[in-house]
Structure formats: C-alpha cells, structure tokens
Amino acid sequence: MLTAILVMVGIAVVIGLALGWSAIRLKVEGNPLAEKIDAILPQTQCGQCGFPGCKPYANAIAKGEADINQCPPGGEDGVKKLAELLGVEAKPLDETHGVPKPKSVAFIDEQICIGCTLCIQACPVDAISGAAKQMHTIIAAECTGCELCLPPCPVDCISMEPIAEDLPHWKWKHPVVMMKRVA
Amino acid sequence: MSRELFRFKGGVHPPEHKTESNTRPVARAPVPSVLVIPVRQHIGNPAKPVVHVGQPVLKGQLIAAADGYISSAVHASTSGVISDIDLQPVAHVSGLPDLCITLVSDGRDEWIAHGPLDYQVMTPAALRLALRELGLAGLGGAVFPSAVKLDPGAAHPCHTLIINGGECEPWITCDEMLMRERADAILQGVTVMRHLLGCTDILVGIEDNKPEAIVAMQTAATQLDFAVDIIAVPAIYPGGGAKQLIYTLTGKQVPSGKLSTDIGIQVFNVGTAYALARAVFQGEPLISRWVTVSGHVLRPQNFEALIGTPIHTLIAHAGERSGATGVLMGGPMMGMTLPDLSAPVVKATNSILVKSAALFPPLPGALPCIRCTRCADVCPAELQPQELFRFAKAGDFGRAQEYHLFDCIECGCCSYVCPSHIPLVDYYRYAKSEIWAREKEKRAADLARERHEFRQFRLEREKKEKAEKLAAKAQAKRAELTAAPASEAAASEVDAKKALIAAAMARAQAKKAEAEPKNTESLSAVTQREIEEIEARRAKIRELARSPLESEKNP
Numbered sequence: 148m149l150t151a152i153l154v155m156v157g158i159a160v161v162i163g164l165a166l167g168w169s170a171i172r173l174k175v176e177g178n179p180l181a182e183k184i185d186a187i188l189p190q191t192q193c194g195q196c197g198f199p200g201c202k203p204y205a206n207a208i209a210k211g212e213a214d215i216n217q218c219p220p221g222g223e224d225g226v227k228k229l230a231e232l233l234g235v236e237a238k239p240l241d242e243t244h245g246v247p248k249p250k251s252v253a254f255i256d257e258q259i260c261i262g263c264t265l266c267i268q269a270c271p272v273d274a275i276s277g278a279a280k281q282m283h284t285i286i287a288a289e290c291t292g293c294e295l296c297l298p299p300c301p302v303d304c305i306s307m308e309p310i311a312e313d314l315p316h317w318k319w320k321h322p323v324v325m326m327k328r329v330a
Numbered sequence: 331m332s333r334e335l336f337r338f339k340g341g342v343h344p345p346e347h348k349t350e351s352n353t354r355p356v357a358r359a360p361v362p363s364v365l366v367i368p369v370r371q372h373i374g375n376p377a378k379p380v381v382h383v384g385q386p387v388l389k390g391q392l393i394a395a396a397d398g399y400i401s402s403a404v405h406a407s408t409s410g411v412i413s414d415i416d417l418q419p420v421a422h423v424s425g426l427p428d429l430c431i432t433l434v435s436d437g438r439d440e441w442i443a444h445g446p447l448d449y450q451v452m453t454p455a456a457l458r459l460a461l462r463e464l465g466l467a468g469l470g471g472a473v474f475p476s477a478v479k480l481d482p483g484a485a486h487p488c489h490t491l492i493i494n495g496g497e498c499e500p501w502i503t504c505d506e507m508l509m510r511e512r513a514d515a516i517l518q519g520v521t522v523m524r525h526l527l528g529c530t531d532i533l534v535g536i537e538d539n540k541p542e543a544i545v546a547m548q549t550a551a552t553q554l555d556f557a558v559d560i561i562a563v564p565a566i567y568p569g570g571g572a573k574q575l576i577y578t579l580t581g582k583q584v585p586s587g588k589l590s591t592d593i594g595i596q597v598f599n600v601g602t603a604y605a606l607a608r609a610v611f612q613g614e615p616l617i618s619r620w621v622t623v624s625g626h627v628l629r630p631q632n633f634e635a636l637i638g639t640p641i642h643t644l645i646a647h648a649g650e651r652s653g654a655t656g657v658l659m660g661g662p663m664m665g666m667t668l669p670d671l672s673a674p675v676v677k678a679t680n681s682i683l684v685k686s687a688a689l690f691p692p693l694p695g696a697l698p699c700i701r702c703t704r705c706a707d708v709c710p711a712e713l714q715p716q717e718l719f720r721f722a723k724a725g726d727f728g729r730a731q732e733y734h735l736f737d738c739i740e741c742g743c744c745s746y747v748c749p750s751h752i753p754l755v756d757y758y759r760y761a762k763s764e765i766w767a768r769e770k771e772k773r774a775a776d777l778a779r780e781r782h783e784f785r786q787f788r789l790e791r792e793k794k795e796k797a798e799k800l801a802a803k804a805q806a807k808r809a810e811l812t813a814a815p816a817s818e819a820a821a822s823e824v825d826a827k828k829a830l831i832a833a834a835m836a837r838a839q840a841k842k843a844e845a846e847p848k849n850t851e852s853l854s855a856v857t858q859r860e861i862e863e864i865e866a867r868r869a870k871i872r873e874l875a876r877s878p879l880e881s882e883k884n885p
Contacts, residue, residue, distance in 0.1 A: 189771070190778040200782070272781040273788075291778050314370070314420075314428045319763040322756040327695030 181209035187228045191220040192271035193293035195245040200271065208233075219245040220292075251307040252290045253297070255283055259304035266296035266305060333561055336581040338574045340708040341566040342743045344500050344663065346539060351624040352503040354631040356511060359621075359647055361408050365433040365638030366674040367393065368420050372467040373474045374400030379431055385412045388442035390615050393431050396462050402475040403465045405615040406433055407636035409440040421641070421659050421676060425669035433638065444613035449522055454481075457526065457610075464609045465616040465677075470494060470572075470599030471660075473678045476606065479596060480526045490595045491529035492579060493520055493603055495536035495543065496563065496570025499661030502681040504620040505600050507632045509536065509543035512604055513550035519603030520558065522610050527596060532558045534600075535575045537565040567663060568741040572597045574710050586737050601680075621679055623648040625658075626686035635675050641682055642671040655690065658683040662690070663742040697750035705744035705754060711737050715744040719754050722761035727768070730761050738762075 185205035196217040198204040207213035208229070215229040216238050223240060230237035240247070255266075255275075262280045267273075274290045277283030285296075285305075297305050310316075370376035377394030381387060387406040394404035413434045417427035449457050462477035482488045493516070497505040509516065524532060534551075536544050544562050551558045563569055563578050573584050576595055584590050590597060601619060608614045617637055621644065624630035628649025635644055641657070658665035660681055705715035713734055721730040738758050745754040808826055811833075853861070 185779070188775075190775040190782065192778070192782050201779070271785065272778050273785050274781075289778070289781060291774075312426070314422060314424070314426045317422075317424045317426055318767050319756070319759040321760050322753055324753060325695045327697050327751075329697070 178209050181205045184208050189220045191291045191293045195219050216241045217244045219247045222247045249309045251292045251309045252287050253285045254306050254308045256304040259302050265299040269295045269299045336578055338577045338710055339712055340710040342708050342746050347501045348503050351622050351630040356507050356632045359633040359635045361435055361439055362639050362643050363435055365407050366418050366430045367638040368428050368430045369394045370428055371676045372402045377404045379415050381412050388440050390442045402467045403463050405465050405617050407617040407638045408435045409438050410435040419670040419673050421673040423666050446613050447610045449610050467677050469601035482527050486594050488527045488529050488596050490531040492597045493534040494597055495600045496575055498567045498570035499663055501624045501683050502622050502661050504622045504632050504680055506540045506543050508620055510546050513546040515607045516600050516603045517550050519607035533579050534560045535563045535579050538562040539565040571739055586734055622681040625684040626651050626654050627684050639675045640672050653686050654684050655687055656685045693751050696752045704747045708743040708747050715754055719757050722757040727765050
C-alpha cells in the first residue's frame with residue numbers, strides 16, 4: 148500500500164519537474180494566438196478598431212479584451228475568419244467602429260502641398276515620400292488606404308481616390324442566374 | 331502502325347459542325363485600314379510600348395518589348411503610322427478596355443528587313459531570346475510565351491514532345507486547315523522544338539474526324555530525318571485538352587497541381603509549331619494567325635488574319651447575315667461572348683463564332699441542382715462538379731480548393747450535360763477569381779505589416795541614435811571645458827555644467843545683440859523730428875481708415 152503511494156508520488160514529482168523544466172526551456176516567445184489573429188487582420192493600421200494598429204488589436208482579442216467585429220477594413224469576411232480561428236460565433240460588424248469602404252489610395256494635390264512633413268510622420272507604413280520644404284507624394288503601391296494622413300495636413304491637400312477596376316484587377320462576379328419558373 | 335491508346339474518363343460528343351468551314355480553302359484576309367494591337371496578348375507581363383505616336387513603322391517592326399521573364403514582344407502587323415497608344419476595347423468578357431497601340435496602315439504592307447535564324451549555330455539561350463523578341467506565344471488558347479516553354483530546364487529532362495492537332499471543340503477548323511495546307515512548315519517547327527528540348531519521342535495527336543489532315547501530316551513526316559509518330563485519336567470533347575491528349579497518347583496522368591514538364595512531357599499546338607517555323611526559317615515575327623469564322627455567316631471559312639484586325643471586319647469578309655444574336659471568340663463550349671465587335675484579333679483568337687437563335691437557342695432558366703451527378707460522370711479531370719458548385723455558391727473557397735478546384739480546365743462538359751441548365755463553369759471561374767484576389771490581398775497585407783514593423787524599428791533606432799549623439803556631444807563639451815583650465819582639475823561635475831550653461835547663455839546674448847538695431851538710442855535732433863513727422867502721418871492715416879469713405883456717406 149505504502150509502496151503504491153510512494154510510486155505515485157514519485158511519478159508526480161518526476162512529471163512536475165519535467166513540466167517545470169519545459170516551461171522554462173521550451174517557453175514560446177510572444178503570444179502565438181495573437182500572431183495568428185494578426186495574420187488575418189488586413190494590416191491597414193487605421194485605428195478604427197480603437198487600438199493603435201493591428202498588432203495591439205490582435206493582442207487585445209487574444210487576451211479577450213476586444214470583440215472580433217471591430218475591424219471595418221477586414222469586412223464580414225475578416226470577422227468570419229476570426230470566428231473560425233477562435234471557435235466562436237461570427238457576428239455582424241460593429242457599426243460604431245465604422246463601415247467598410249471601397250479600397251482607396253491617398254492622393255496629394257501638389258499645387259497645395261506646403262512640404263510640412265506632418266503626413267509623413269503620420270503614415271504607419273511610410274508610404275509618403277518627401278522631406279521638409281520638398282514636395283510630398285504618396286507611393287500608391289504601398290498606401291493601404293488607412294486615411295491617417297488626412298487629419299494632420301494643415302492645408303487639407305490629401306484626398307482619397309477609390310481604386311478603379313481595370314483589366315488586370317477584374318474579378319469574375321458571383322453568377323446571377325435566371326431561375327426557371329415552374330409554378 | 332498500331333499504338334496503344336488510352337481512353338480518359340468522361341468527355342461528351344457535341345455535334346461537330348466542322349464541314350461548314352473546312353470545305354473552303356484558307357483566304358488571306360485583306361489588310362484593314364486601322365489595326366488595334368493590344369500589348370497584353372499573352373500570359374505574364376504585358377509588353378512595354380517602344381514606339382511613340384506619329385512614328386512610322388514597317389511590317390514586323392517591334393512596337394512593344396517583352397517585360398520580365400514570362401513575357402513576349404509585340405510587332406506591327408503591317409506598315410503604317412502609329413496613331414494612338416491608349417485604352418481601347420479588347421476581347422475580354424468584362425468589356426473593360428486595355429492598353430493598345432493603334433496603327434493606321436499606309437497600304438504598302440512593307441516588310442522590315444528580316445532573315446532566317448541560324449538555329450543550329452546559335453546557343454539555345456540566344457535562340458530562345460530571339461524567339462521571345464519575335465513575339466512567339468502558344469496559339470492553342472493559353473498563349474503562354476513559347477520561349478519559356480522551349481527551355482527544358484535542368485530539373486526534368488523532356489523526353490516526349492506532343493504536337494496537339496486535336497482541335498476537339500465544335501465549329502473550329504483552323505488547326506485542321508493548317509495541317510492540311512502547311513504540314514511541311516509545321517514539321518519544320520517541330521524540328522526546331524526537338525533541337526531545343528532534346529526530346530526522343532515525338533508524337534502528333536490528330537482527331538480521327540480529320541482524315542485529310544492525318545494523311546497530309548504523315549506524308550510530310552516521311553521527309554524528316556527523325557521519327558515523328560502521327561497518331562489518330564478518337565474524336566471526343568475535350569480530347570484536344572493538353573492533359574487529356576497526354577493521357578490518350580501515353581497513358582500518363584499529370585499529377586494534380588503539377589505541370590506536364592514534371593513528368594517529362596511538353597505539348598505545343600500545331601499553330602505554334604507553324605509560327606515557330608516562320609520565325610526561324612523566315613525571320614518573321616508573330617503578326618498573323620489562322621482564324622475560323624463560322625456560324626451564322628454567309629461563307630464560313632478560315633482566314634489568315636493579321637493581329638489587330640477588328641473582329642467585325644473579319645465577319646464582314648465572311649459575309650454578315652441579319653439575325654445574329656451574339657458573337658463568341660472561341661468555340662461553343664469554352665468560347666467567350668464578345669461585348670464589343672470592334673475588339674481586335676489577338677494571338678489567342680482561334681475562332682469567331684456568330685450565333686443565331688436557330689444555331690444557339692437561348693438556354694432555359696436554371697433549376698436547382700438535383701444531385702444527379704451527370705456532371706461528375708463527364709468531367710475529364712475526374713473532379714466532382716456538383717460539390718465544387720455547392721462550395722463556390724456558398725463562398726466556401728477553402729473546401730473548393732480541397733476538392734481540387736484548380737485542376738478544373740473549364741472545358742464546359744459539366745454545364746453541357748446539366749439537366750437543370752446551371753451555368754456551372756461560371757461558378758468555378760468566380761471561385762478561382764476570388765481565391766486569387768484574396769491571395770493578392772494577403773500578400774499586400776503581409777507587405778504592409780513588414781513596412782509598419784520596420785517603421786516602428788526605425789523610429790526606435792532614431793530615438794536611440796539621437797540620445798546617444800546628445801550624450802556624446804555633452805561628454806565632448808565637458809571634456810573640452812575641463813581640459814582648458816588644468817588647474818581646476820578638482821572642479822566638480824556641477825561646476826563644469828554651470829560653466830557650460832553660462833558659456834551658452836553668453837553666446838545667445840551676443841547673437842541677440844548682433845540682430846538688434848543699434849541706432850534707436852541718442853538720436854540727433856534732425857532724426858528725431860523726422861521720426862515724429864512720420865509717426866504723425868501714420869496716425870492721420872489710421873484715423874482716416876477708421877472713418878467711412880466719402881462715397882459711402884451719401885449713397
């Protein structure tokens with residue numbers, strides 16, 4: 148009887164030590180769940196979710212501090228993917244954080260720009276090229292359409308241009324089929 | 331010679347309609363007055379224009395250069411003057427325009443100086459570069475730049491070369507006529523292909539509904555000094571599909587998601603072989619191709635048409651008829667409805683099919699899917715169309731990919747047999763399109779994340795560097811000041827700092843004094859009086875500005 152207890156306690160101690168050692172030696176840096184969530188988010192870094200960027204929002208979702216339907220650029224599709232990842236119910240987008248807008252790219256009116264660099268400091272992906280008292284211009288290929296450059300501009304020279312659909316970016320649309328009337 | 335042939339699963343037998351257009355000899359379509367040549371005619375990057383508006387060009391002159399590895403050049407189809415480089419309607423189902431080079435013909439059809447390539451002396455790389463510069467692309471439908479396909483690559487040796495003379499789609503006869511009338515040239519092209527790829531087995535697959543073509547090719551093959559197997563394959567749609575023809579002739583299946591070159595087989599269309607022969611033995615770039623014009627026209631036939639010919643011009647040459655309900659580019663199974671007939675003939679245009687209500691009765695409305703699986707029975711890629719339809723409709727693209735959506739060749743056999751008349755292929759095209767668009771977005775998002783993270787890192791780095799610089803500067807200044815008065819070696823940190831601050835303040839005072847006007851004190855009487863007069867004048871003007879104008883006082 149005693150040997151049985153001693154054996155069980157011994158096994159427990161060994162497993163406990165093994166777990167303790169692996170908790171230190173095999174510790175994972177960062178929060179893997181937050182990284183998986185960040186991989187789904189659209190990386191617009193716009194702040195509409197209420198957090199200063201996509202990574203902070205991902206961290207908040209991983210900690211359970213934020214809901215999954217706060218990202219308008221991700222759209223309904225993003226909410227669905229997050230719901231699938233976290234194993235929760237998908238819900239409609241929270242309108243208080245904004246509505247999904249068509250993809251746009253910022254454009255600086257060069258006649259008005261005064262070269263103050265305030266927009267350059269605001270852009271989260273460094274998509275504006277320029278320097279103090281030099282012409283500023285948006286690098287269209289890198290612009291994510293987050294609109295963070297619009298408020299700081301003192302002369303209001305930045306506008307958002309929606310991306311028009313051209314041949315290389317054209318997509319087949321969901322077929323709309325005429326159903327046959329049977330009754 | 332008898333050779334074991336294999337029968338792929340599925341396929342359908344739509345009515346062939348070949349005799350309408352294969353009884354007349356091929357005609358050379360007249361040079362149109364205006365040619366519209368798109369720069370995007372092939373898979374890969376569109377070509378970049380190298381001419382400017384107003385420039386005169388000769389027939390065969392390079393007008394757009396290949397851009398990137400998977401790309402092909404574009405040439406002027408006749409001599410004339412470039413009138414525009416802008417967006418024009420092209421043959422695309424969306425109706426969106428694309429960048430085209432518009433060429434106004436001068437009527438002379440004058441060739442640029444050109445000559446044969448010494449292909450046996452040139453290095454393979456040089457020959458492939460020359461073919462790329464001559465605009466060679468696959469004419470079987472996919473329009474893949476041929477120079478890339480003619481590179482065997484070190485990974486998998488290419489032992490079997492298959493020349494595709496299948497032409498399984500109804501109504502289309504351009505490849506059949508090419509084999510009947512240009513068999514020698516086709517096999518000349520095959521000679522060059524064999525030279526570049528080093529294949530040992532060369533097979534030509536021709537459907538057995540083209541007996542004259544088979545005889546013509548067999549006769550031409552006897553003139554060659556290497557063996558070419560001309561094989562008649564059973565006529566079935568889509569037996570001319572590359573993967574289907576490979577299976578029929580060799581019994582080998584291309585694994586899902588892989589290319590035929592991964593099993594050592596390369597396939598080229600007979601039209602591509604012919605264009606290759608023209609390129610190597612005459613030095614002619616790809617500026618024309620054989621096009622079938624059939625269906626609801628007076629004289630269905632094949633034309634040798636210049637690239638850039640407006641499609642309505644070709645229809646007019648074949649004899650336009652009233653009662654046309656639409657025009658397809660391609661055949662009835664895989665063809666694309668042309669939204670605009672001013673779109674030009676491009677390298678991919680194998681056929682123009684004019685529809686009428688009698689030939690192409692309008693489809694009845696669709697009914698729900700009844701899971702009869704007739705579509706699965708006929709799918710030549712051995713897929714499950716009913717499942718793919720269900721997933722595509724629901725937007726479940728992950729599952730669609732699990733069911734091998736990207737192995738679908740969009741042949742249309744499934745929608746052909748569907749008793750509910752559901753346009754199945756449109757759903758697969760939609761699903762593929764969405765998946766590609768999402769992958770693109772994901773790549774863009776990953777790039778944006780990288781840029782954002784680098785920006786965070788850069789800001790941190792700048793802060794650190796600034797702090798370090800200031801600390802270093804302070805250190806240097808302190809060292810300077812403590813170095814001069816050596817006797818005060820025992821001076822404390824605080825005193826040294828105080829000295830620094832005092833010195834800085836003195837410098838600032840001096841600078842301020844410099845900037846101040848120095849002539850405002852102890853003025854002479856004359857200057858003082860002048861100043862008083864000016865001040866009085868200013869005061870008077872201020873008074874006047876405050877009181878209303880004379881004109882306003884009495885309206």
